[in-house]
Amino acid sequence: MDRKKTFLETLGQTNPFPYLIDVERAEGLYIYDKSGKAYMDMISGVAVNNIGNRHPKVVEAIKKQTDKYLHVMVYGEFIQDSNLQFAERLTSLLPDSLNCVYPVNSGTEANEAALKLAKRVTGRSELVSFRGSYHGSTHGSMSVSGNEVKKIAFRPLLPDVRFIRHQNFEDLNQITTKTAGVILETVQGDAGVRVASDAYLQALRARCTEVGALLIFDEIQCGMGRAGKMFAFEHSGVVPDVLTLGKALGGGLPIGALVSSKENLYEFTYRPMLGHITTFGGNPVITAAANAFLEVMQTEIDFEEVERKGQLLVDLLQNEPEIKEIRRIGMMFAFDMVSFERVELVVKRCLELGLISFWFLSHPYSFRLSPPLNITTAEIRKAGEIIRQAIRETRNKVE
Secondary structure: OOHHHHHHHHOOOOOOOOOOOOEEEEEEOEEEEOOOOEEEEOOHHHHOOOOOEOOHHHHHHHHHHHOOOOOOOOOOOOOOHHHHHHHHHHHHOOOOOOOEEEEEOOHHHHHHHHHHHHHHHHOOOEEEEEOOOOOOOOHHHHHOOOOHHHHHHHOOOOOOEEEEOOOOOHHHHHOOOOEEEEEEEOEEOOOOOEEOOHHHHHHHHHHHHHHOOEEEEEOOOOOOOOOOOOOHHHHOOOOOOEEEEOHHHHEOEOOEEEEEOHHHHHHHOOOOOOOOOOOOOOOHHHHHHHHHHHHHHHHHOOHHHHHHHHHHHHHHHOOOOOOOEEEEEOOEEEEEOOOHHHHHHHHHHHHHOOEEOEEOOOOOOEEEEOOOOOOOHHHHHHHHHHHHHHHHHOOOOOO
16 A cells, blocks of 8 residues: 555645654653654644653553543533542633633634633624734634634635734733733744743733723643743733643643633523533543643642743744744743745755654744754754754755
């Protein structure tokens, strides 16, 4: 069987140029193909494997739950141990106002539910988002995402959506008493790791409170330790009304979470009942994995070490003349180069040398890295050397 041909012809494709690594297994930082070649996964499956692949505690939790039962009922009807343990642990890590969890299947679904919740709680229809944002690819989440190139083929999308400039204080006046909710990635990922200032987030919080709009922080990518704290909003001290999570939360399995107050989430319970409904949200195997992931984050991840190793990678690469700017928070990196062509060559050469990097949908002049938080110092140094080698070896290949 021609495996590549079968892959390309029988599975829907997201782009014309997939990486096509034929995966055999993965462990920690490394992915191994069927020939035995090892790849350093320096993007963690795009900010998913924050504690590496197949962490023993996550695997143990999955096996323990599968020995008991798998799916037993649609979400919200039965009491299940793994759901309770997950919700109790997650809310214990959050401010008191974020005390209730609605588990869903993905980050995109969490954002969909958050937009619905904002409309339901406020009785308003307007949604405000930010230029450069990315919140998912379903109709609702795409409607509040900023990349028009990715949206235009699917219009019409949701009405009554307003986009304002990121980090622009004057534009906050466009948030009014007509606004149901404001959705912001606490760190804009797809735009190339854009970090809002503490002062800006504080002003945004104050404006939402003033006009009665719900403030939604999308931490699907930048949460779960990726930004150097358990939640990225902890850097500023600004607490949202609604928090959305996903990607790394499942320890490698698919999950999203909508977090808000019990009072807010009760709005989904009546008039009408089933205001949000999910068959597989809260799946016991997935929430068991998520609970184990959170335990590992609490007991094994030292955020001072995350910061030290993140800065080390910057130090190793910042003197490369073709890297024009580095933006970093925690273990979330964007490396600006002179052109998309240079980025493409470097990313491809890194792959040939056994290191997986990636690019941004909305910022093609940068390559991205988001390695596991528990990467070792030696592995950081090795990754830095491979990237430097890739830059050197491709320097004269752009026509």
